[in-house]
Amino acid sequence: MSRIALIAQLTFHEARRRKxxxxxxxxxxxxxxxxxxxxxxxRGEIITGMDQYPQGTLTAVNMLVMMALYAVNFLIIVMTxxxxxxxxxxxxxxxxxxxxxxxxxxxAEILLGKWLGFAVMLVLYATLMIGGVVxxxxxxxxxxxxxxxxxxxxxxxxxxxxLHLSLLGGTFLSTLANGVFVLGLFGVAxxxxxxxxxxxxxxxxxxxxxxILSSLIMPSEAMWRWAAYLMQPPLxxxxxxxxxxxxxxxxxxxxxxxFAYLVAALAIxxxxxxxxxx
Amino acid sequence: xxxxxxxxxxxxxxxxxxxVAVADLSLTVQRGEIFGFLGPNGAGKTTAVKMLxxxxxxxxxxxxxxxxxxxxxxxxxxxxxxxxxFRFYDWLTARELLRYHGKLLGMTDAACEKQIxxxxxxxxxxxxxxxxxxxxxxxxxxxxxxxxxxxxxPELVFLDEPTSGLDPIGRRMVRDVxxxxxxxxxxxxxxxxxxxxxxxxxxxVAFISEGVVxxxxxxxxxxxxxxxxxxxxxxxTPETLEGLKQWGREVRADGTYIHMVVxxxxxxxxxxxxxxxxxxxxxxxxxxxxxxxxxxxxxxxxTGEVK
Numbered sequence: 001m002s003r004i005a006l007i008a009q010l011t012f013h014e015a016r017r018r019k020x021x022x023x024x025x026x027x028x029x030x031x032x033x034x035x036x037x038x039x040x041x042x043r044g045e046i047i048t049g050m051d052q053y054p055q056g057t058l059t060a061v062n063m064l065v066m067m068a069l070y071a072v073n074f075l076i077i078v079m080t081x082x083x084x085x086x087x088x089x090x091x092x093x094x095x096x097x098x099x100x101x102x103x104x105x106x107x108a109e110i111l112l113g114k115w116l117g118f119a120v121m122l123v124l125y126a127t128l129m130i131g132g133v134v135x136x137x138x139x140x141x142x143x144x145x146x147x148x149x150x151x152x153x154x155x156x157x158x159x160x161x162x163l164h165l166s167l168l169g170g171t172f173l174s175t176l177a178n179g180v181f182v183l184g185l186f187g188v189a190x191x192x193x194x195x196x197x198x199x200x201x202x203x204x205x206x207x208x209x210x211x212i213l214s215s216l217i218m219p220s221e222a223m224w225r226w227a228a229y230l231m232q233p234p235l236x237x238x239x240x241x242x243x244x245x246x247x248x249x250x251x252x253x254x255x256x257x258x259f260a261y262l263v264a265a266l267a268i269x270x271x272x273x274x275x276x277x278x
Numbered sequence: 279x280x281x282x283x284x285x286x287x288x289x290x291x292x293x294x295x296x297x298v299a300v301a302d303l304s305l306t307v308q309r310g311e312i313f314g315f316l317g318p319n320g321a322g323k324t325t326a327v328k329m330l331x332x333x334x335x336x337x338x339x340x341x342x343x344x345x346x347x348x349x350x351x352x353x354x355x356x357x358x359x360x361x362x363x364f365r366f367y368d369w370l371t372a373r374e375l376l377r378y379h380g381k382l383l384g385m386t387d388a389a390c391e392k393q394i395x396x397x398x399x400x401x402x403x404x405x406x407x408x409x410x411x412x413x414x415x416x417x418x419x420x421x422x423x424x425x426x427x428x429x430x431x432p433e434l435v436f437l438d439e440p441t442s443g444l445d446p447i448g449r450r451m452v453r454d455v456x457x458x459x460x461x462x463x464x465x466x467x468x469x470x471x472x473x474x475x476x477x478x479x480x481x482x483v484a485f486i487s488e489g490v491v492x493x494x495x496x497x498x499x500x501x502x503x504x505x506x507x508x509x510x511x512x513x514x515t516p517e518t519l520e521g522l523k524q525w526g527r528e529v530r531a532d533g534t535y536i537h538m539v540v541x542x543x544x545x546x547x548x549x550x551x552x553x554x555x556x557x558x559x560x561x562x563x564x565x566x567x568x569x570x571x572x573x574x575x576x577x578x579x580x581t582g583e584v585k
Binding site: 003006010013014017018094095096098099100101102103104105106275277278 | 335
C-alpha cells in the first residue's frame with residue numbers, strides 16, 4: 001500500500017475509533033429525519049398548492065430546500081474544521097509526529113495522506129447530507145431544485161477550501177489558534193458576501209468591491225452564493241436576499257480562482273510542513 | 279556500504295534566532311557501538327538527536343547516517359528511534375500501533391506478524407497487546423515505543439532517555455535490550471542523563487555542554503584508568519609506605535588507612551603483595567573507581583546551572 005494511502009487509512013481509523021464518524025452519520029440521519037418528517041406533514045398542502053398557486057408554492061418549497069441546504073453547508077464547514085484542525089498541530093504538540101516523521105516517508109506524503117483521508121470523509125458526508133435533502137424532497141414533493149449537481153459540487157468545493165486552510169494553519173499554528181484562524185476567515189467571507197449582495201442590490205460598486213476583496217481572501221462564501229443562485233428558480237433570484245439564496249451572478253473566473261487558491265494553500269502547507277522543525 | 283560509520287557528523291549546528299541550541303556537533307559512532315550521549319539539561323542532546331534523524335534541519339554542518347546524508351528518506355528503513363516521552367495515538371491498541379509502524383517501514387504483513395508478538399514479549403506487553411494506549415501508564419507507553427523502534431531489525435537505534443517513566447524492572451529490560459542489540463551488531467545512540475545506566479551499557483561516551491561535544495572517550499579507558507585505592511593495614515613501616523610510590527601517586531597514611539592513586543588497575547595485586555611481603559597485616563584493599571559521575575562533573579562542570 002502506498003504511504004499516502006496508509007496515512008489516509010490512519011485518519012479514517014481515527015474517525016471511526018473515536019466515534020467521530022458515527023456521531024456525524026447518526027446526527028446527520030437525525031437531521032434528515034426531522035426534515036423528512038416536516039416535509040411529510042406539509043406534503044398535502046404542497047401538492048394542493050402546486051395546483052392552485054404554483055408560483056408561490058414553488059417559492060416556498062425551494063425556500064425550504066435551500067434552508068436545509070444552507071444548514072448542510074454550514075455543517076460541512078464546521079465538521080471539516082473540527083475533524084482536521086488538530087491533525088498536524090496536535091501531533092506536533094504531543095510529539096506523536098516524531099515516530100512517524102522518522103520513518104521512510106516524506107513530510108509531503110504525511111500531509112497528502114491526511115488530506116486524502118479528510119477529503120474522502122468530506123465527500124462522503126456531503127453526499128449523505130446533500131443527497132439526503134434532495135432525495136427526501138423529491139420523494140415527498142416531487143420537486144428537485146435546478147442545477148442540483150453543480151450546486152452540490154460548489155458546496156463540496158467550499159468544504160475543500162476550509163480543509164485546505166485548516167491543514168495550512170496546522171503547519172504554523174496551535175490547534176486552538178488554527179480553529180480561530182479558519183472560522184475567523186469564514187466569518188470574513190460571510191460578511192463580505194453579504195456586503196456584496198447588498199452592494200449589488202443598491203448598485204453601489206464600492207461595497208461590491210469590498211465583497212469581492214473578501215472573497216479573494218477567502219472564497220468560501222462565494223461558492224455557497226453561487227450554489228444558492230444556481231439552485232433557485234430563475235424568478236426567485238432577483239429578489240431573494242437572505243442567507244438561503246443569492247442574486248449574485250456566478251462567475252467562472254471565481255471558480256478558477258478557487259481552484260488556484262486550493263492548490264496554493266496545499267502547496268504552502270506542504271512546504272511549511274516539510275521545512276518545519278519538529 | 280558497511281564500511282561507513284553508523285553516524286558521522288561534522289560541525290552540525292542549530293540556531294533558533296539568536297539562541298544557539300547546538301553549536302558544534304562533531305562525532306563518529308562506529309557500527310555496532312553502544313554510544314552514550316551525555317550532558318546536563320538544556321545542553322542540546324535532544325536537538326542533536328533530532329538533527330541526526332532529520333526532524334530538525336541543521337543551520338550549518340553536515341552528517342551521514344549509515345553512509346547516507348541526513349536528509350535521506352530510504353536510510354530510515356534501517357534506523358529505529360525511541361523519542362523522549364513516547365506518545366502516539368491513544369485510540370490505537372499496542373498491536374495496531376506496531377502494525378502501522380511496520381507498514382510505514384515498508385514491512386510485509388508476514389514480517390509484521392512474526393516480529394510484533396516477539397517484540398511485545400520482549401518489552402513485557404504481550405498480555406496488553408490488544409489494549410488501547412489510552413489505558414497505558416507512562417512506562418507502558420515507553421515500552422511500546424521501544425518495541426516500535428526495533429520493528430525493522432535496525433542497524434542503528436536512537437534511544438532518547440529510554441528509561442524515563444520506567445520502574446526498576448523496566449530499566450533492567452532496557453539494559454537487556456541494549457545488550458541484545460549489541461550482540462546483534464546494532465549500533466545504539468543512547469541519549470541519557472542517567473549516568474549509572476550509561477556506565478553499565480555503553481562502550482564509548484561523548485559529553486555535550488552548551489551545545490558543543492567537549493569530550494569523547496572510551497568508557498573502558500576512562501574507568502580502567504586512574505583509580506584511587508583505599509588500604510587498611512596494620513604494621514606498615516615508613517619504608518613500605520615509601521615503596522608504594524612505585525605503583526602510584528599521592529600516597530598518604532591516615533592511622534591504619536593508606537590512600538593512594540594508581541594509574542592502572544593491574545597494579546593492585548602487586549601492591550597487596552608488597553604490603554604483605556614487608557610484614558604488614560593487610561585487612562582491606564579497595565579500589566575506588568572513578569565514576570562516570572565524577573568525570574561528568576569534571577568535564578561538564580558542577581555549577582548545576584541550567585544552560
